[in-house]
Amino acid sequence: MSTDSSATVSTTRTWSGGRSPFDVSYGKLMMWIFLLSDAFTFSSLLVGYGAVRFSYPAPEPLVEKIAPMSHVSHEFVDEMQHIGAFSEKHWPSPDLVFNHFPFLHGIHLPLMFVSLMTFILIFSSVTMVLAVEAGHRMDKKKVGVYMFYTILGGLAFLGCQAWEWTQFITEGATLSHNPFGPAHFAALFFMVTGFHGFHVFSGVVLNVIAYISAKNGVYEKRGHYEMIEKVGLYWHFVDLVWVFVFTFFYLI
């Protein structure tokens, strides 16, 4: 009897108005719901990718025989096509496609550049949480410093992606044709990394706006740095999506 009535009272207190049931601000809750809807969008891209990917056979086992290799000649793509590692009949092995690194031309460095991109994004996520933490302490100077590093990380990632796309396009990949495998391979690569890259770009724009506002003392006057937390949520989501793009495009 008594437990019933106390349960009713606490339920009434949480959900009958007069307080935030989730104990978050309206803006933060809306950011979470936006991220949920954005996760649906990326899920649909992944379903499309998976369906097309699994309709082709996995990379040929002979690709493993040519693994001990240190140099990439100018005829690398032609050689791979010649021995059957790149063919329109099966999906290419990612370590033979993504094996370039800036300033180290001609050296076979499979997946090293994309690992660097992953670490850049993880580090910019860390500087973002550090900015949020500084915001909790109302430390205007530190918020500015960490937001600056976060923006630098985002720009570095975008630069890496531009370099990778340039390399990919130079080797002959377009939306309708590529020398590595089925036409869908490059088309899906451009679509999904492009969609993610545009999210990174939007995140950098949001970070720049938050950085300028923090520098101008907007949040100090407001009494809290919650805007940093909200752009931070978006920024971590971009990192989260990259974890899955990395897994499905470069590892599987």
Next chain:
Amino acid sequence: MHTDNSNEYVPETYVPHVESQGTKEIWRTLTILGILTVVDIVLYFAMPLTGFRNVVFILLGIIKAYYIVASFMHMKHEKVDLAACILVPIILVFGLIAGLLYEGNFWLAS
């Protein structure tokens, strides 16, 4: 605070006060994410190309996603109601992805 007097509560302007949790957990999460990424790369070259390897990569991806959402996005410190509202649809989407990939290749048979 607004919560002290229910008459003053205005949903659009309510912002709860948050105390700093320190930076220890941030560095711990960075270490875990870094190690898992290195493990990914090592396994790519160490394991033979099988379906099992792909399952390992997906599981490692989900573990990394957990640490990003729980620690970096502070989901661990949010109310359970909010976490459920966001995470339950995501779990359903995982089921949808699995179902569509398993059942959705009928065009290949035609």
